[in-house]
Amino acid sequence: MDNALVLNYIRTKYPQLAEKSLQDEIASVGKVITFKSGDIILDIGSYIKSMPLIISGLIKAVREDSEGNEIFLYYLADGETCSMSFTCCLMNKKSEIRTIAEEDTMLISIPSKYMDEWMSKYASWRNWVMKSYELRMKELLKTIDSIAFQKMDERLIAYLQNKAEKLHSKILHTTHQEIAYDLNASREAVSRLLKQLENDHYVVLGRNKIEILTK
DNA sequence: ACATTAATTGTGT
DNA sequence: ACACAATTAATGT
Numbered sequence: 001m002d003n004a005l006v007l008n009y010i011r012t013k014y015p016q017l018a019e020k021s022l023q024d025e026i027a028s029v030g031k032v033i034t035f036k037s038g039d040i041i042l043d044i045g046s047y048i049k050s051m052p053l054i055i056s057g058l059i060k061a062v063r064e065d066s067e068g069n070e071i072f073l074y075y076l077a078d079g080e081t082c083s084m085s086f087t088c089c090l091m092n093k094k095s096e097i098r099t100i101a102e103e104d105t106m107l108i109s110i111p112s113k114y115m116d117e118w119m120s121k122y123a124s125w126r127n128w129v130m131k132s133y134e135l136r137m138k139e140l141l142k143t144i145d146s147i148a149f150q151k152m153d154e155r156l157i158a159y160l161q162n163k164a165e166k167l168h169s170k171i172l173h174t175t176h177q178e179i180a181y182d183l184n185a186s187r188e189a190v191s192r193l194l195k196q197l198e199n200d201h202y203v204v205l206g207r208n209k210i211e212i213l214t215k
Numbered sequence: 216a217c218a219t220t221a222a223t224t225g226t227g228t
Numbered sequence: 229a230c231a232c233a234a235t236t237a238a239t240g241t
Binding site: 175176187191192194195205207 | 222223224225226
Binding site: 186188206207208 | 229230235236237
């Protein structure tokens with residue numbers, strides 16, 4: 001079994017979940033699931049029956065408008081979870097968002113029946129769930145601020161920085177079109193802004209590649 | 216190694 | 229925003 005593996009992941013990526021018995025429970029009921037880059041992990045309108053603890057890779061959460069345009073909400077990175085999953089599970093509601101694997105991603109899936117049980121059983125679990133909500137709210141507010149108050153050039157920089165941070169890499173493998181979808185801008189606008197950033201020695205551009213230069 | 220094709224990026228209006 | 233040009237990467241022969 002991959003129990004030992006799960007245990008190892010939990011200890012390295014989720015040190016907050018400190019209780020030994022909790023770690024053991026996660027190891028025994030959690031399933032390791034992998035997704036390929038581009039896979040839709042959870043679509044809008046579908047029911048969720050488990051909660052993900054992300055081990056590696058990157059997941060993008062998006063919202064969809066009536067015309068089918070996607071707008072970027074936030075990234076879910078290693079050491080994080082999806083608060084939407086948590087709520088949906090407990091309330092047995094459909095998902096309001098779509099999550100897509102941005103990179104090849106590995107996560108531990110916890111069946112919903114345990115999530116609730118552990119809330120009263122383990123202090124570290126409860127605290128961590130609360131912390132996750134807080135973090136998710138912060139990330140959402142950041143995105144709202146970006147959409148509401150920032151110009152496109154600032155949004156682009158924030159987007160690139162955020163992604164680099166979540167990926168633990170200064171090199172992003174993406175296209176101008178992809179970024180444009182996320183920011184719901186035109187591809188040309190993104191291309192031109194990126195070219196500006198390159199002239200300002202903020203990034204180096206390549207095909208399917210953006211390297212962010214450290215300042 | 217070369218030619219062909221598809222995808223991505225650049226530019227002018 | 230659109231049309232199209234240029235460039236780059238991928239694929240077949």
